[in-house]
Amino acid sequence: MTTACHFTSDLERIELFEQKLQEIINQSSLALMISVGHRTGLFDTLEGTETATRQEIADRAGLFEHYVGAWLTTMVAGGILEYDSMFKTYRLPPEHAVWLTRSTDSKNYAVNMQWFSIFSKLEDEIVKSFREGDRIPHSLFASLQSEMDEEQSKSAINGLFKYVLPLVPNLIMQLCEGIDVLELDCGSGSTLLELAAIFPKSRFVGYDDSEELIESANRIANERNIENITFINRDISQIHAINSFDLITAFDVLHYQEYPFQVLDEAFAALRPGGIVLIQDIATPSNLDQIQNIPMALHRFAVSNMRWMTASRGKGSAGWEKEMMCQTLEDIxxxxxxxxxxxxxxxxxxxxAERPNAESYHI
Known part of the structure; x- marks a missing residue:
């Protein structure tokens, strides 16, 4: 009897796991189609439209009706759109549109759905890295990610002004008056370009070890006639500046570095006394059992792993726990x-964290 009960329990667990795998396939397919809806502008077309037929939607979006119809079917099946079978019309509910359209002030999750396309394009390189130990070429990852940067920048800027910059008292006022800012691992510079345009009296510098992204950033700066910004192709562990900046930012970068202590040490030297370092880093749980309880953790760690495999200076640090980061900052x-x-x-x-004023700092 005990054996029979145990066997039944195992069968239930097998069936439950099969259902989970089926759900993963379904949701992954839906994610890809949400990305398609974002890139084609279909969500923006549907926003504010009470109801519309598939032909009307295709005409407004300037797309082929046959393909739009297949996409609409997927969105209805996935619970993204509503469908009226009597009138054969589709509707994007406002409570869904707020998370899926370009006009939203909230986080646009449709932008992040593009990561799945990036993952698929990198899969061969990832498998090769597992087998041969080679890194994914940084230029390949960077060029794919840059496709998302411009659209991500709006969300990033909104978050910066609403939540991040206010963490430093009077920082926005200082930016208005004019300070020197360095961003480490600036990528294609989309966020820094926006800040430079908003704060013309401040001076901005971006470092990144991707020559391709730096060339793109400088080209965009020239096209927009933004003169208070410079992008430099440089390893961020080699800042080589003394008392040069009032603010240094490192957003989502330190846990990809082989020597994050060196990056922070260089940042300390590059700051003027009283200068601020502002860091965003992944909230790595100290216990792996905690990961399943963190919303969106699977996606974030997957992206983190991809970037970790491109670490230009070696194996990467695989993420810091909060206590380690704080101790490192204090030690420096x-x-x-x-x-x-x-x-x-x-x-x-x-x-x-602040670099103390000279009179209060002792080596």
């Missing part, structure tokens, strides 16, 4: 260390 000499959890980015910790 930073003071007033603060750690924040922000509502717009529940998967990250935000660290604020």
């Amino acid at each position: 000499g930073f003071a007033g260390i603060e750690v924040h959890e922000l509502p717009h980015d529940i998967l990250s910790y935000y660290y604020v």
